[in-house]
Amino acid sequence: MNQNKKGNGMLSYLTASPYILWMIIFIIVPLAMVAYFAFTDSNGQFTFEYIKSVGQYTNIFIRSIWLAAIATIICFLLAYPVAYILTRLDKNIHSTMIMLVTLPIWMNFLLRTYAWMTLLGNNGIINSILGFIGLGPYKLLNTQGAVVLGMVYNYLPYMILPLYTVMIKIDKSILEAAQDLGCNGAQVIFRVVLPLSVPGITSGITMVFVPAISTFIISRMLGGGSNLLIGDLIEMQFLGNSYNPNLGAAISLILMVIVLIIMTVMNQFDGDDDKVLI
Amino acid sequence: MEKIISLENVALAFDGETILNNISLDIYDKEFVTLLGPSGCGKTTTLRIIGGFLEPDSGNVIFEGKKINNLPPHKRNINTVFQRYALFPHLNVYDNIAFGLRVKKAQESEIRTRVTQILKLVNLSGFEKRSIGRLSGGQQQRVAIARALVNRPKVLLLDEPLGALDLKLRKEMQIELKKIQQSLEITFIYVTHDQEEALTMSDTVVVMNNGDIQQIGTPQDIYNEPINAFVADFIGESNILDGVMRKDFLVSMHGHDFECVDKGFNDNEEVDVVIRPEDIKITTPDNAKISGTVTNVTFKGVHFEMSVKSENFDWLIHSTKAAEPGSKIGMNFDPFDIHIMRKTKVRCCDNESE
Ligand SMILES: Nc1ncnc2c1ncn2[C@@H]1O[C@H](COP(=O)(O)OP(=O)(O)O)[C@@H](O)[C@H]1O
Ligand SMILES: [Mg+2]
Numbered sequence: 001m002n003q004n005k006k007g008n009g010m011l012s013y014l015t016a017s018p019y020i021l022w023m024i025i026f027i028i029v030p031l032a033m034v035a036y037f038a039f040t041d042s043n044g045q046f047t048f049e050y051i052k053s054v055g056q057y058t059n060i061f062i063r064s065i066w067l068a069a070i071a072t073i074i075c076f077l078l079a080y081p082v083a084y085i086l087t088r089l090d091k092n093i094h095s096t097m098i099m100l101v102t103l104p105i106w107m108n109f110l111l112r113t114y115a116w117m118t119l120l121g122n123n124g125i126i127n128s129i130l131g132f133i134g135l136g137p138y139k140l141l142n143t144q145g146a147v148v149l150g151m152v153y154n155y156l157p158y159m160i161l162p163l164y165t166v167m168i169k170i171d172k173s174i175l176e177a178a179q180d181l182g183c184n185g186a187q188v189i190f191r192v193v194l195p196l197s198v199p200g201i202t203s204g205i206t207m208v209f210v211p212a213i214s215t216f217i218i219s220r221m222l223g224g225g226s227n228l229l230i231g232d233l234i235e236m237q238f239l240g241n242s243y244n245p246n247l248g249a250a251i252s253l254i255l256m257v258i259v260l261i262i263m264t265v266m267n268q269f270d271g272d273d274d275k276v277l278i
Numbered sequence: 279m280e281k282i283i284s285l286e287n288v289a290l291a292f293d294g295e296t297i298l299n300n301i302s303l304d305i306y307d308k309e310f311v312t313l314l315g316p317s318g319c320g321k322t323t324t325l326r327i328i329g330g331f332l333e334p335d336s337g338n339v340i341f342e343g344k345k346i347n348n349l350p351p352h353k354r355n356i357n358t359v360f361q362r363y364a365l366f367p368h369l370n371v372y373d374n375i376a377f378g379l380r381v382k383k384a385q386e387s388e389i390r391t392r393v394t395q396i397l398k399l400v401n402l403s404g405f406e407k408r409s410i411g412r413l414s415g416g417q418q419q420r421v422a423i424a425r426a427l428v429n430r431p432k433v434l435l436l437d438e439p440l441g442a443l444d445l446k447l448r449k450e451m452q453i454e455l456k457k458i459q460q461s462l463e464i465t466f467i468y469v470t471h472d473q474e475e476a477l478t479m480s481d482t483v484v485v486m487n488n489g490d491i492q493q494i495g496t497p498q499d500i501y502n503e504p505i506n507a508f509v510a511d512f513i514g515e516s517n518i519l520d521g522v523m524r525k526d527f528l529v530s531m532h533g534h535d536f537e538c539v540d541k542g543f544n545d546n547e548e549v550d551v552v553i554r555p556e557d558i559k560i561t562t563p564d565n566a567k568i569s570g571t572v573t574n575v576t577f578k579g580v581h582f583e584m585s586v587k588s589e590n591f592d593w594l595i596h597s598t599k600a601a602e603p604g605s606k607i608g609m610n611f612d613p614f615d616i617h618i619m620r621k622t623k624v625r626c627c628d629n630e631s632e
Contacts, residue, residue: 173364176331179351180358181378181429187352191381195368 034256037249050250057233057251061258064230067144068212071151075159075208076201078152083163083200084193087170098164102157113150113221120146120222142224150218151208158207166200167193202270210259230255279306281340282433282465283328288337290323297323299489300337305433305467305482310459312468314476315486316512321469322361324486325435328467330354342432357426361437363418365410371397371421372406378429396428399458416447427458433465440475452479473513477501485509506619507550514554517593521551521618529618532591534567536611540618550619555596556581557615566608572601 041047086097104112119125120140130136140146170193178188216231223229230251237248283305290298298320305311313321326332327339330351339347346354357378366374372393379389397403400420410418419439426434439455440448456479459466470476476483477497485492485500485508493505504510507518521531526541531551543549563569570588577583582600586593586607593609601607 171362171364173360173362174366176351177358177360177364177366177425178377179331180329180356180360181425182352182381184350184352187381191377192366192368 034249034252037246038253039250041246050246051254053247054250054254057230060228060230060233061254063144063227064213065258067147067227067229068151068209071148071155071212072159072205072209074148074152075156076204079156079159079163079204083160083167084189086160086164087167094168098161101160104153105157109154110217112154113218116146116150116153117141117221120149141222142226144223144227146222147219147227147229150222151212151215154218155208155212158211159204162203162207163197163200166197170196198270202266205266206263209262213259214255279309281305282307282309282342283467284338284340285324285327286338286340288324288327288334288339290327290332290334297489298327298334301489301491302337303484303491303494305465307432308463308465310456310466310468310479310481311484312470312476312480312482313484313486314470314473314512315492317471319486320489321471321486322437325358325437325467325469328433329356329358329435355431356433356435357429357431358435359422359426359437359439361439361441363422365418365421365425367410369410370406371402371408371410371413374410374421375425375428377425382429392428393424396424399427400424400454415442416451419443419451423455423458427462427464430462431464433467434459436466436468438469438471441470448475455479477513485512487512504552504617504619507552510550510552510617510619515594517553517555517558517591519551519553519591521549523547523549523618527613529616532568532588536567536616537613538616538618539614540616543618543620548621550621552617552619553611553615555583555594557611558593558595558597559610560595560597560599560601561608561610563606563608566610569606569608572603572605572607575600575603 038050039046039048041049082101086094086101089097117124121127122137122139122141124141126140127137130138174196175188175192178192183191213229214231214234216229216235219227219229219232234248234251234255236242237244237251281304285301285303288298288301289296301320301324313324315321323332327334330346330349330353333348338345341349341354341356366377369377375393375396376389379392384392393406394403397405400423402417402420402424405413405417405421410421413421419442423436423439436455440451443451452475455466468476468479477500480497482494483497483500484494487508493500493509495503500509501513504513507516510516511518519531521529523540523543523546524530524535525545526543527538529536529538529540529549529551568588570586570591570593572584573587574585575582577600578596581596581598584595584597584601586595586609588609595609
């Protein structure tokens with residue numbers, strides 16, 4: 001018996017080893033390098049200087065968290081009903097609907113965002129149409145609203161998919177049991193579907209919030225110069241005039257820590273729910 | 279007794295395929311009614327129509343004198359114990375049972391009293407904090423029953439509630455359920471494909487086949503006076519032979535005339551003759567009109583089950599005496615053990631549709 005178990009352990013260890021190697025080369029090593037650059041100066045001397053100087057960008061950090069949070073919330077509010085309706089549709093058209101939902105992902109990210117520039121510009125399509133009925137032009141492009149719109153548009157599918165995946169697994173008879181016990185349509189959603197889709201909610205939030213907080217293309221193209229986000233700041237340290245990889249690494253490290261904290265807090269909710277299950 | 283639910287000519291088709299074929303059924307207050315029939319005959323569908331999860335294509339569903347065809351489930355004073363329990367995985371035992379009362383905004387103190395009381399009734403006191411995943415099948419079953427009963431419905435619907443339990447537990451639960459039904463005086467509409475379960479528990483048995491009701495009656499009626507060969511065969515193993523009614527009280531089958539106790543058929547009408555395995559008496563071949571060769575003998579605990587082959591029929595016999603396999607025996611039966619039935623509607627309809 002025991003030997004058998006040991007044999008299985010060895011086997012699983014062996015089959016896992018390529019992935020472990022992969023993780024070391026492409027995740028652990030780069031992370032270690034980021035940390036190394038963040039705590040050294042250009043001569044390789046250990047220093048806290050760069051970490052400390054990240055403090056001057058606090059307002060950019062706050063703006064990034066704020067805009068990413070708003071985009072995530074909007075994505076959730078839009079995606080939840082869509083995912084729920086998808087699960088209620090006839091099984092035969094599920095895959096077609098999922099394809100339609102994910103269609104925007106298939107188009108190049110830059111192209112999608114450019115498209116919004118031409119829509120939102122002062123001479124863009126939206127303002128032209130408004131002009132016809134005697135309104136505007138409104139400043140739509142280069143606003144925080146445009147940045148949030150870009151985030152929502154680009155990341156919405158990543159919220160819908162995990163929600164759909166979790167909801168489709170909820171047994172129909174559980175929903176019928178709720179109706180049987182007196183729930184109307186809304187009560188079924190709030191008392192049963194919502195609590196049972198928590199795992200989908202947390203992974204959806206993660207998959208939208210993390211890319212949104214570190215994006216730089218969306219803010220550059222739709223936010224103009226005045227709505228700099230952390231992503232832009234980091235990019236500038238590596239590719240811009242203010243070349244400073246050590247500062248770039250320090251900002252990245254702090255961003256990572258912040259995301260990690262937010263995710264841990266959120267998984268706590270998820271975890272609490274699991275404890276109720278046990 | 280007062281009628282509580284009536285189905286009047288209820289019909290339903292899925293994708294053009296008839297599932298329920300003009301069903302009519304009266305259910306009385308405080309009655310234990312069982313819908314019995316083979317898998318796929320429309321039992322669950324009938325139950326879902328009563329629960330409000332399906333709307334019939336035609337006909338009426340009447341609850342306490344009011345037509346409720348399209349009243350949604352949450353507005354019906356009816357609760358269901360679902361086939362696979364359908365407990366809420368995110369709630370513990372207490373919260374599962376309290377669910378219905380909370381939806382109806384009952385006081386927490388009253389909820390506590392009622393949940394505690396019902397947990398005691400189903401023998402689960404002390405399990406309040408348990409999560410659903412850590413209950414055995416039998417315990418989940420009890421939670422499902424408690425979750426429905428705590429709402430004090432007028433009618434409880436149960437869809438094969440014991441189907442997933444092992445034999446011993448099933449027998450225990452049958453007795454408990456019957457006790458609960460009698461002590462709470464709630465109408466139970468119970469679905470099963472197990473004839474023994476139906477006969478043990480019910481006040482009234484409704485035998486269904488192919489979306490039709492075959493017979494409605496007490497367990498004794500159904501067992502002793504099956505209305506046609508299908509019911510006779512489904513309710514217990516039976517020997518069903520083709521026969522011809524010579525005249526009142528005389529039937530011909532297997533090449534011989536037999537006295538019987540049935541009358542009212544046309545002379546020379548073709549009929550089904552049903553003889554229960556336990557009603558056949560074994561004797562020597564020259565003492566009986568019909569004789570055959572024993573092909574198989576199995577000991578069943580209380581009796582022996584024997585297969586006997588005669589010229590043109592395979593007989594099933596239950597007897598406390600065993601015969602040697604290969605030996606020739608004679609078979610006798612009393613006139614009142616010969617049950618004569620009209621050729622069934624089922625058979626004629628099957629032929630028409632083919
Ligand atoms: N949603 C549905 N769509 C199509 N056919 C169905 C559906 N539900 C049940 N049926 C069919 O209706 C018939 C009766 O089903 P059901 O009432 O579940 O039978 P039972 O409970 O007696 O086993 C079966 O032939 C089944 O295939
Ligand atoms: Mg069924």
